[in-house]
Amino acid sequence: MSAARLRAGITLRRAAFTLEVAFAVEPGEVLAIVGPNGAGKSTVLSALSGLVEPDHGSIELGDHRWFDAERAVSVATHRRGVGLLAQQPLLFPYLSALDNVAFGPRAGGVRKAAARARAHAWLEEVGAAELAARRPGGLSGGQAQRVALARALAADPDLLLLDEPLAALDVDAAPDMRGLLHRVLRGQRRPTVLVTHDVLDAVVLADRVLVLSEGGAVEQGVTREVLARPRTAFTARIAGLNLVGGTGGDSAVLAGDVAISGRVVEPIERDRPAAAVFAPSAVAVHRQPPHGSPRNAVRVRLTGLEPRGEDVVRLRAATRTFEAVLAADVTPAAAAELSLAVDDEVWFVVKATEVAIHPASDG
Amino acid sequence: MRFGTRRGTRRPPASASARVRVPVPLWLPAIVALALVVLPVLGLLTRIDPTRLPTLLTSPEALAALNLSLHTSLISTALSVVLGGPLALVLARSRLPGLRVVRALVLLPLVLPPVVGGLALLYLLGRTGVLGGLLENVFGLTIPYTTSAVVLAQTFVAMPFLVVGLEGSLRTAGARYEQVAATLGAGPWLTFRRVTLPLLLPALGSSLVLTFARALGEFGATITFAGSLRGTTRTLPLAIYTTAQSDVDAAVAMSLLLVVIALVVIVVARPKAVEGRS
Structure with missing residues (x-):
């Protein structure tokens, strides 16, 4: 070759x-x-x-x-x-x-x-x-x-x-x-x-x-x-999708000091590049850190709120934990109830069943 | 047609429940149309005299015509494949300018009355014709009123069926398999032999049958260009026409031969084009 x-x-x-x-x-x-x-x-x-x-x-x-x-x-x-x-x-x-x-x-x-x-x-x-x-x-x-x-x-x-x-x-x-x-x-x-x-x-x-x-x-x-x-x-x-890159762990992707766990779609190897992928609609937004549940939670700072059609507000957020821009889709009612605004510090929470874990290229 | 959507080359399942109802007023003309096609053939069968049939069928006249017809039709079918096949490939795959004009010209014998085709051949290849004079003087070849003329007339009329059939199938299949073969390192000739040809075989079968049937039934061009000489140019259709003037029973018996051959072609070879599938 x-x-x-x-x-x-x-x-x-x-x-x-x-x-x-x-x-x-x-x-x-x-x-x-x-x-x-x-x-x-x-x-x-x-x-x-x-x-x-x-x-x-x-x-x-x-x-x-x-x-x-x-x-x-x-x-x-x-x-x-x-x-x-x-x-x-x-x-x-x-x-x-x-x-x-x-x-x-x-x-x-x-x-x-x-x-x-x-x-x-x-x-x-x-x-x-x-x-x-x-x-x-x-x-x-x-x-x-x-x-x-x-x-x-x-x-x-x-x-x-x-x-x-x-x-x-x-x-x-x-x-x-x-x-x-x-x-x-x-x-x-x-x-x-x-x-x-x-x-x-x-x-x-x-x-x-x-x-x-x-x-x-x-x-x-x-x-x-x-x-x-x-x-x-x-x-x-x-x-479109949220993508968190890191290294392979135990049914999880290790990114910064967080482990994002999910379903392993294609076999990953420990300490090799892997990525966690989930849809913005799978993300729930909380003011307080959730506890006692097997869910992934990431502390983020909101960088943008944009209405998408009648019943969806797309939130964009950055996190210091790892390098990624995350997105979450919430209803206008939920956004109002939490009185969300740019620069607010909130928690993005996503169930492990909503996260797909893939091997990633070295790039 | 694009091959398959999800699962490679499989066709979607035909659903019997999705049949469309035919409007009632259309049934009557449909039945008349069927009668128009079937009744004459049945009428022909009633005209047959079963006692004389074996003698009539095995008469030297009938056997000579059948023999000549089968031979010439097979040769003109082979000629159509050897010449028309490559033409179909050129029409379907090359990007020469003026190809649309060439494609229209190929259709000419399909729409032209065969008699006119016969006249055209005669004035090209006859003794006084442009090419015929040359052949006669230089090579000592005379074509009109010979068995060769029969073959040429049949090829002229029948080859377009093969070209049109093959070209259509080549264009429907597209060049995607050939392109894959090229990426696998196969040059044009290898691609033709190992990819184009095998993919074309089903369409080739049905086109061959149609071409052969058309050659077998050829009348107008043959009688104009080759005449009706017993044993050399009097094919079955010509023999039927000639005999019908004196002995109708004998003509009917020979017609029966052609009907049987036609049925064999439809039933045994089952050409897809005849069944309405391409």
Whole structure:
């Protein structure tokens, strides 16, 4: 496996928008491109894989120049060595799971038996060894996506592209697949670009985040910093959920001197990066510290109150305990009863059952 | 069609309870339409004289025509695949300018009366035609009024069925599987052999059947371009037409042959396009 750095600076004109973006991804690093629908996220991946040609700019992987508009260089997709896992698994329906995974090695000139052996190893790696003989038609969405991941990796690509890999999975299958991706991505040396609309994917999988809006990068940086301290209103909106980063504990995330306990959605390791995620609507606001209950409580200072529609007030708060901006949704009646105002010191309380604990990327 | 929503390539379950009621006034024309299609065939069957049938079916005239028809139709179907298949791929996948005009031209034989097609072939490939003169003088080849002319006429009329069928199926499937193959390192030729072709097989089957059936029934272009020479260009439809002038029973018996072949095509091959599914 080669370990080369990806560098891209491209401009693409479309009828609806102009996409202009520049980024670099180090070997072993995962860059998440997040943003609303139509922001051009998938177009960036198409440009990297060579399925569309940018109007300007260049794309390089290590010493290989894949695309250069000025010098009229454009390497064909099949010669670039990009692995693509899309929203739909797109397994070839007439091949068994094993032969789907063996397709890449076979295309690369590996003999049939050796290609199948390699395919077996990769199916094993993604926990789908028992599906080897099955046709894609008989696989569930989650199973098919695992096989598709094995197929992308078996071709030993120099760059891995993940295009909303969890978006089409149902709620039961997505956490499993996210956990699998976390494990696989952490153990590899190639650069990876992940496109997602789900902040959770970025938290769990990405070292760095690039926020794309209306064709341009509005923010770019280490995942936790971008999401914990959103510098644009847009990033704050997509962040949506409360996210507390820390290290793994006993069914909990240790952040500063607080332990936030919750449900462990994907296995975490002690003292490795982990994140607690909960919705603003799950937060209760108290004037006095609650006692004698198995709930998480964090002392915060209110930094903003904004009405959201008829029956919700969104509270924003900062805490000195750890670095994060937290949000809580309360009813206007509750806000009035507690006579909440900016700079008030209150307690944000959330039940452990409302908190999801995920492993996090190192970023 | 976008393949599947949640679970890969599975179709949503067909719900029988969601059937829409057909308005009552539409039933009458629907029945008339069915009668218009079925009754003539039934009428043909009543005209058959069972005692003379075996003799008529095995007459040298009928056997020669059947033999010629099957041979030429198979050859023109093969020709349609070898030439029309690549054309369908080019129409569906390439981004050449003017492709819309080409696509319209391919449809021409579908809407053109076959007789006109036969005349057109004659004036291109006939002895005095542009290409025909060249073939005659340089290679000593004469095409009109030969079995080759029958094949050409049938291909002219039937190939568009194959091109349209394959192109439609290629465009519906989209290029997404081919793109995946490219990311796995497969070049265009390998992708064609290992991805495009296997995905196309079901559509190829139904298009082949339609193409073969159309070639088998070809009349207008054949009689204009190839004439009606017994044994070399008189295919079954031409033989039926010629015989009907003198011996109606013999013509009916030969028609029965075509009806049987048509039924075999529909029942055995069960082309999806005929069943209303694409």
